[in-house]
Every structure is written in C-alpha cells, then in structure tokens.
Amino acid sequence: xxxxxITFAYQDKITRLHKVNAQLKKGEITTIIGPxxxxxxxxxxxxxxxxxxxxxxxxxxxxxxxxxKPKELAKKLGVVHQQNTAPADMTVEKLVHYGRLPxxxxxxxxSEKDEQMVEWALKCTGLYERRHDAIDTLSxxxxxxxxxxxxxxxxxxxxxxxxxxxxxxxxxQYEILELVKQLCEEHGLTIVMVLHDIxxxxxxxxxIIAMKQGKVIETGNPKEIVTRELIQEVYGxxxxxxxxxxxxxxxVPLGI
Amino acid sequence: MYKKIISFIVVTILLFVVTIxxxxxxxxxxxxxxxxxxxxxxxxxNVEIIKDLRLPRIIIxxxxxxxxxxxxxxxQSVMRNPLAEPGIIGVSSGAGFVSIIMITFFPTxxxxxxxxxxxxxxxxxxxxxxxxxxxxxxPLRMILIGVAINAVFTGLSxxxxxxxxxxxxxxxxxxxxxLTMKTWNDVHVMxxxxxxGLILAFLVFAWCNHLGLKDKxxxxxxxxxxRARFIISIIAVLLASVATAIAGMFTFVGLLIPHIGRTLxxxxxxxxxxxxxxxxxxxxxxxxTLGRTVAAPIEIPASIIMAVIGGPxxxxxxxxxDRIYGN
Numbered sequence: 241x242x243x244x245x246i247t248f249a250y251q252d253k254i255t256r257l258h259k260v261n262a263q264l265k266k267g268e269i270t271t272i273i274g275p276x277x278x279x280x281x282x283x284x285x286x287x288x289x290x291x292x293x294x295x296x297x298x299x300x301x302x303x304x305x306x307x308x309k310p311k312e313l314a315k316k317l318g319v320v321h322q323q324n325t326a327p328a329d330m331t332v333e334k335l336v337h338y339g340r341l342p343x344x345x346x347x348x349x350x351s352e353k354d355e356q357m358v359e360w361a362l363k364c365t366g367l368y369e370r371r372h373d374a375i376d377t378l379s380x381x382x383x384x385x386x387x388x389x390x391x392x393x394x395x396x397x398x399x400x401x402x403x404x405x406x407x408x409x410x411x412x413q414y415e416i417l418e419l420v421k422q423l424c425e426e427h428g429l430t431i432v433m434v435l436h437d438i439x440x441x442x443x444x445x446x447x448i449i450a451m452k453q454g455k456v457i458e459t460g461n462p463k464e465i466v467t468r469e470l471i472q473e474v475y476g477x478x479x480x481x482x483x484x485x486x487x488x489x490x491x492v493p494l495g496i
Numbered sequence: 497m498y499k500k501i502i503s504f505i506v507v508t509i510l511l512f513v514v515t516i517x518x519x520x521x522x523x524x525x526x527x528x529x530x531x532x533x534x535x536x537x538x539x540x541x542n543v544e545i546i547k548d549l550r551l552p553r554i555i556i557x558x559x560x561x562x563x564x565x566x567x568x569x570x571x572q573s574v575m576r577n578p579l580a581e582p583g584i585i586g587v588s589s590g591a592g593f594v595s596i597i598m599i600t601f602f603p604t605x606x607x608x609x610x611x612x613x614x615x616x617x618x619x620x621x622x623x624x625x626x627x628x629x630x631x632x633x634x635p636l637r638m639i640l641i642g643v644a645i646n647a648v649f650t651g652l653s654x655x656x657x658x659x660x661x662x663x664x665x666x667x668x669x670x671x672x673x674x675l676t677m678k679t680w681n682d683v684h685v686m687x688x689x690x691x692x693g694l695i696l697a698f699l700v701f702a703w704c705n706h707l708g709l710k711d712k713x714x715x716x717x718x719x720x721x722x723r724a725r726f727i728i729s730i731i732a733v734l735l736a737s738v739a740t741a742i743a744g745m746f747t748f749v750g751l752l753i754p755h756i757g758r759t760l761x762x763x764x765x766x767x768x769x770x771x772x773x774x775x776x777x778x779x780x781x782x783x784x785t786l787g788r789t790v791a792a793p794i795e796i797p798a799s800i801i802m803a804v805i806g807g808p809x810x811x812x813x814x815x816x817x818d819r820i821y822g823n
Contacts, residue, residue, distance in 0.1 A: 290712050314718030321716075327708040327763040338709065342718035394717065 339393030381412030565776025568750025582736030583747030585642025590620025
C-alpha cells in the first residue's frame with residue numbers, strides 16, 4: 241500500500257494531515273505513534289477509506305483506494321475501530337459472522353467457507369468456548385478480541401487496528417499484541433496499528449511511523465529511528481534509550 | 497429461547513381470542529357458534545350486520561396496530577434511537593396534515609388519501625433527518641427536532657380542523673384514533689398497503705440487524721449504510737402513513753410494542769419484527785374492543801385506552817428487566 245501526499249481536513253477546515261507519505265510493506269507490522277491529536281487515527285481512517293483525502297491518493301494493489309467498490313475493498317481491508325457498539329444480547333458467534341458480509345449477498349445463505357472462517361477467527365482469538373455467550377457478559381479484553389475476530393473472519397490480507405490496547409490492563413494488552421504478532425508471522429497478514437506505548441511499538445513492529453501535527457516526522461525500523469531526539473521532538477518528553485542484550489531496545493521516560 | 501417461543505404463542509393465541517371476542521360483543525350480542533355458522537352460511541341477519549359494521553373496524557385495528565409497531569421498530573433501527581416512533585417524531589402528524597389539506601381543498605381526491613398521507617409522512621421524516629444531519633444524527637437532537645416537527649404539524653392540522661369544524665373531515669382526526677364507521681373500502685386500502693409494508697419490513701430484517709453496529713464498522717464491511725437506511729425509512733413511513741390515513745393518530749404504540757418486544761424476544765429483528773406486528777395488532781384491537789364496550793353506548797377512542805393499559809405494562813416490564821435495549 242502506498243500513501244502519496246495525503247492532505248486531509250474535516251468540515252472545520254483545519255488541516256489534520258499534511259502531505260503524508262509512507263509505504264506499508266506486505267507481511268509486516270507497521271505502527272503509527274505520536275501525541276494525542278497528531279492525526280494518527282485520522283490517517284488510519286483515510287487508509288481505510290472512511291475519510292477521503294482532499295489531495296493525494298492511497299494506492300492499494302495498483303488501484304486508488306476510492307475506486308474500489310465497497311465490497312471489493314472490504315475483501316482486502318479489515319478494520320478494528322477504537323470504539324464499537326453492538327446490541328448487548330448479540331452472541332459472539334453472530335457478531336463474528338458479520339465479518340463475512342463482504343463475501344455474500346443480502347439474501348444468500350451461509351456457505352461452508354463462512355463457517356470455517358468464523359471458526360478459525362474464534363479459535364485464533366481464544367473465543368471458541370464462549371461463542372454462544374452474549375457480548376455484554378465478556379470482559380473488556382475479550383470484547384476487544386471479538387472485534388478482532390470479526391475482522392479476521394473478513395479474510396483480508398490487510399488488518400488495521402486503532403489503539404487495540406487502550407483501556408486494557410497489562411495482561412490483556414500483551415495478549416492482543418501477541419495475537420497480532422502471531423497473525424503476522426503465521427498467517428502473513430499485513431498489520432497497521434496505532435499504539436500509545438512506545439516500548440510496545442518498538443517490541444512488536446517492523447516499521448514505525450512517528451507523527452506530529454499531521455506530518456510524518458520519521459519512519460523506519462524502530463532500532464534505527466527511535467532516539468532520544470525523536471521522542472523529544474515528537475512528544476516533548478525527556479527519555480533515555482537503552483539497548484539491553486537480554487530484553488532488546490527500550491526507552492525510559494525521565495520527565496518533561 | 498423458551499421465553500421467545502412462549503411469548504410468540506401467547507400473543508398469537510391472545511390475538512385470536514380477542515378477535516373472536518371482539519366480533520361477538522357489542523350492541524348486538526351473539527354466541528361464537530352462531531357467528532361461525534352465520535359466516536359460512538350467510539343466513540343470520542345479525543352476523544351480516546357484524547360483517548358490515550364490526551368486521552371492518554376489527555381488521556383495520558389489527559393492521560393499523562401491526563403497521564405502527566413495525567414502523568416503530570424500523571425507525572428505531574434506522575435512527576439508532578430507542579425513542580424514535582412515528583407519532584413522536586412527526587411522521588404521523590405530517591401524514592395527517594397533508595391528508596387534511598388535500599381533502600379540505602380537493603375533496604374529490606378522497607380516494608388518494610393514503611398517497612397524500614405518505615407524502616406528508618415522508619416530508620416530516622425528511623425534515624427531521626435534514627435538520628439533524630449536521631449534528632451527525634445525534635440521538636437526543638434528532639428526537640428534539642422530531643418533537644418540534646410533530647408540534648408544528650399537529651398545530652397546523654388543529655388550526656385547519658378548527659376552521660372547518662363542520663365540514664366532512666370526520667375521517668381524519670389529528671389527536672386521536674378514529675376506528676368508527678369504517679367500510680370495506682377502508683379495509684381494502686389498509687390491508688393492501690399494510691401487507692406490502694409488513695412484507696417489505698420483514699425482508700429487510702437483516703439490514704435492521706446490521707444497523708446495530710456503527711456506521712464506520714459497516715462501511716468497512718462493504719455494507720452500503722445509507723442505501724439501507726433510505727429503503728428502511730421508506731418502508732417505515734409507508735406503514736405509519738397508511739395506518740394514520742385509515743385509523744387516525746396512535747402515538748405511543750410504535751414506542752411501546754418494540755420495547756416490550758425487545759425485553760421478551762430480544763433485539764434480533766428476524767424475531768422482533770413479526771413479534772411486534774402480532775403484539776401491536778393485539779394491543780390496538782384490545783384497546784378498541786374495550787373502548788366500545790366498557791362505557792357503551794359511549795365510545796372511548798382506542799388510542800386513549802391503549803395509552804392507559806400500555807403505559808403501566810411497559811413500566812412493569814422495564815422494572816423487571818435490568819436494562820433498556822436500544823439499538
């Protein structure tokens with residue numbers, strides 16, 4: 241996926257993205273980082289065609305994003321949003337079945353492939369045992385996994401996750417991140433996510449895109465681009481960057 | 497699961513029982529045996545009178561109740577708002593207003609009342625939608641605008657009927673239901689458009705379910721949200737307008753029945769739509785039957801009885817269940 245000179249503003253005319261350029265490599269995990277309001281989620285919404293850029297274009301497999309038919313695009317991109325709603329009494333399995341929507345017509349019955357994909361998605365996310373439970377009986381972490389399972393059932397080569405770890409405790413955060421890693425390594429998915437925790441971004445991504453005020457400040461392999469200066473510039477936070485033999489690279493914030 | 501099946505069986509049996517009871521009670525009293533015999537042989541004079549006077553109003557009550565309830569279900573799903581209802585957001589009063597205008601100025605076009613009604617309902621709905629579009633269809637704002645639109649149309653209609661108090665507009669009232677003096681012609685219109693609307697409503701149940709998710713989620717699934725919204729809205733307006741044109745104003749039923757439905761059979765529209773149709777029919781028919789028998793020979797409008805028995809029942813159900821199902 242190529243991102244060429246994207247400029248975007250909402251109706252309020254304030255430019256949220258300013259000439260953003262980036263490349264998303266297939267089979268890799270790319271993480272977008274940056275302070276609140278820097279345009280991370282906006283960029284994600286443009287990449288998933290929820291918003292159309294005023295200038296520039298996003299090219300997916302040689303075709304401009306907004307030239308795709310809705311269903312055609314939905315077979316390529318799966319998206320997990322930050323906030324989701326579903327009727328409280330809906331079962332996990334039913335919700336995950338929604339992921340199969342792009343693959344069928346309004347009145348067509350479920351195919352064997354639908355069943356297989358839903359079962360796979362449920363097993364991947366460890367929800368198979370709870371498939372008959374209503375969504376509101378699940379914990380926050382489990383609910384987050386239901387939405388990921390729905391996107392997985394969609395059977396797309398690309399998966400976009402908007403802050404998949406927010407509002408989860410440490411255990412669930414790493415559970416989600418391990419799942420993301422597994423999906424990338426074992427199933428070859430190309431994953432793009434927004435994270436707040438720099439150490440998690442370093443640990444789990446092949447590529448990091450650092451943003452500030454609607455612009456890409458730096459992009460590349462975390463080992464190469466994450467420096468004291470970068471974090472100072474992007475977040476205005478004073479950190480030390482360490483590279484430990486056992487645990488790899490990490491940062492420790494010191495203060496403002 | 498059992499709760500769903502039992503709820504379905506209970507309302508269906510009740511509807512059947514109330515229909516029979518409604519046919520045999522009133523100023524002319526006959527037994528069920530006489531009724532059945534008369535219906536098939538056509539020799540009993542009393543049964544013939546019932547067929548001409550009582551049966552049309554029973555059939556219309558059943559279809560109007562079903563249409564208004566299902567219209568409520570559809571509007572709540574389209575607007576993602578548990579308070580949306582044709583009476584509250586002005587669809588019914590818009591339908592009533594345009595019908596009154598047309599009949600006042602072009603009395604000869606009486607036959608097209610359902611069409612005018614549909615235009616009025618669609619106009620009101622369009623206004624609500626347009627004015628709340630900017631706020632991103634914010635639920636609270638939408639309801640407030642709906643209430644305002646409803647007030648305007650109700651006021652305008654009352655103004656018109658006050659000026660023409662003596663004219664022939666007895667067919668349409670702006671504040672209450674009118675189920676008396678219904679003819680088989682009314683029945684034909686109600687049953688025809690009502691059935692079309694109900695069948696269409698059932699065909700789009702899957703779309704109504706989809707709308708339980710957020711727009712952006714649906715877009716990412718390749719679902720054409722706005723097209724589905726548009727089609728469901730048209731069906732909802734059709735159902736509400738034809739009911740208003742033939743049976744008058746019934747506020748509240750489109751709110752009451754879907755909520756009762758959700759606590760009893762859940763939020764899946766495949767079950768909720770047919771359940772609401774049957775339960776709505778039962779409620780209006782019961783209300784109308786009580787209305788014409790309780791204080792006979794005075795008739796109490798069905799809409800009043802309905803509010804009096806429906807309100808407490810909803811409160812009772814809400815108290816029992818721990819949450820309010822929205823969409």
